[in-house]
Amino acid sequence: xxxxxxxxxGYTDTILLKCLAEGDSYxxxxxxxxxxxxGGALQLKEPTLYTAFRRLTQDGLIDSYWGDEQSGARRRYxxxxxxxxxxxxxxxxxxxxxxxxLDRLLLDENE
Amino acid sequence: xxxxxxxxxGYTDTILLKCLAEGDSYxxxxxxxxxxxxGGALQLKEPTLYTAFRRLTQDGLIDSYWGDEQSGARRRYxxxxxxxxxxxxxxxxxxxxxxxxLDRLLLDENE
DNA sequence: AATAATACCTTGACAGACGATGTACTGTGT
DNA sequence: ACACAGTACATCGTCTGTCAAGGTATTATT
Numbered sequence: 520x521x522x523x524x525x526x527x528x529g530y531t532d533t534i535l536l537k538c539l540a541e542g543d544s545y546x547x548x549x550x551x552x553x554x555x556x557x558g559g560a561l562q563l564k565e566p567t568l569y570t571a572f573r574r575l576t577q578d579g580l581i582d583s584y585w586g587d588e589q590s591g592a593r594r595r596y597x598x599x600x601x602x603x604x605x606x607x608x609x610x611x612x613x614x615x616x617x618x619x620x621l622d623r624l625l626l627d628e629n630e
Numbered sequence: 631x632x633x634x635x636x637x638x639x640g641y642t643d644t645i646l647l648k649c650l651a652e653g654d655s656y657x658x659x660x661x662x663x664x665x666x667x668x669g670g671a672l673q674l675k676e677p678t679l680y681t682a683f684r685r686l687t688q689d690g691l692i693d694s695y696w697g698d699e700q701s702g703a704r705r706r707y708x709x710x711x712x713x714x715x716x717x718x719x720x721x722x723x724x725x726x727x728x729x730x731x732l733d734r735l736l737l738d739e740n741e
Numbered sequence: 742a743a744t745a746a747t748a749c750c751t752t753g754a755c756a757g758a759c760g761a762t763g764t765a766c767t768g769t770g771t
Numbered sequence: 772a773c774a775c776a777g778t779a780c781a782t783c784g785t786c787t788g789t790c791a792a793g794g795t796a797t798t799a800t801t
Binding site for chain 2: 778779780781782783788
Binding site: 527528529531564565566567570571574590591592593 | 796
């Protein structure tokens, strides 16, 4: 099973924030972390990823710095800001409420 | 709390199918039914609604007929088709899996 | 020397949600 | 009789997020 784009729309930002809450990371790695965590269900596409990074940076929810790799390609690391953490917490709460509302709207009463 | 647009994107169709699975209905009433069921969290907007009706009709998931109101404004009733019911069932299953994946991606392990 | 993998990034097209707006009829208060 | 709110239908144009396709550069493998 793969999660469709539209279904995820609106959650990518939160998914990225949560990912960074577990430690600084960089684009390519985050794609893999998220794929793994979702059991392969969510394969974030690169344009989606970098669009989100730009959005989150502009909103001051994350910032970034270049890693000093001795070998291999350069990496831009992203870091959660204080404001980003606050956003994450409120997004998590919103998810819990959304989940409950959608359960009521989509499923039968007795399940 | 109000569900934001992007969060719902991709679910409106399923929400409408589920609503019709409980009996034929018409636009205006469905908006109210859904608002009530979600505890006011989801106020479907009319352009969203009619765009969805067109989409679902085109896909053969619903069809419609004019009611014969003795008084009051005319109403276009919508009805779930066989194909629509099948889609609803698979959408419900998809939601359960999406919910689980998002739980893993958005929340901490111990909750 | 060619290929795959890692790692970054952008452009352009597409689809869904919705603010604004419009039509038409009914019911209510004055 | 008339204004106004409510019911009920519908569309246009804008905005936003996603992604297929494409591009650059470095390192590892064959």
